[in-house]
Amino acid sequence: MTATIAPQTTTTATQAKNQVTGMVVGASRIVISFLFGFHGLQGFGFFGGIDGQGGGVPFGSWPGWWGSVLELAGAVLLLIGLASRPAAILLSGVMAYAYFTVHAPMALLPLQNMGEPSAVYAWVFLLFAAIGPGRFAVDALIKRRR
Numbered sequence: 012m013t014a015t016i017a018p019q020t021t022t023t024a025t026q027a028k029n030q031v032t033g034m035v036v037g038a039s040r041i042v043i044s045f046l047f048g049f050h051g052l053q054g055f056g057f058f059g060g061i062d063g064q065g066g067g068v069p070f071g072s073w074p075g076w077w078g079s080v081l082e083l084a085g086a087v088l089l090l091i092g093l094a095s096r097p098a099a100i101l102l103s104g105v106m107a108y109a110y111f112t113v114h115a116p117m118a119l120l121p122l123q124n125m126g127e128p129s130a131v132y133a134w135v136f137l138l139f140a141a142i143g144p145g146r147f148a149v150d151a152l153i154k155r156r157r
Contacts, residue, residue, distance in 0.1 A: 036145025041090060043135060048086035054079025081105050092148025099140035106133035
């Protein structure tokens with residue numbers, strides 16, 4: 012008995028759905044990483060700084076200054092879509108670390124300990140690590156050239 016495997020065909024509707032999904036994921040990645048970059052810049056005193064008065068984290072201090080460096084570098088990589096998955100994993104870890112070391116000791120729930128942004132960013136970056144950068148990413152250009 013011989014079994015034949017029919018080639019998988021994609022319909023125009025499926026292709027259109029995949030394109031729209033890729034565009035939405037790409038646009039979301041760009042907007043979220045752009046917004047997240049401001050958090051990294053706050054550690055250096057921009058946009059009101061960490062205290063609302065323009066104060067930055069002392070140079071080289073752990074984890075504040077290094078966290079700001081990782082946030083800003085990761086946000087830029089994710090924004091342009093270069094090494095998107097590793098950058099997203101790194102940022103997810105940075106935000107999980109921030110949540111558990113800064114916010115969780117204050118109270119149990121994110122709404123009580125002001126850690127909701129950290130928790131949301133950690134899960135969103137984990138999502139980008141799992142599903143990829145979507146459209147408009149340098150990673151996609153590199154992949155096409157190969």
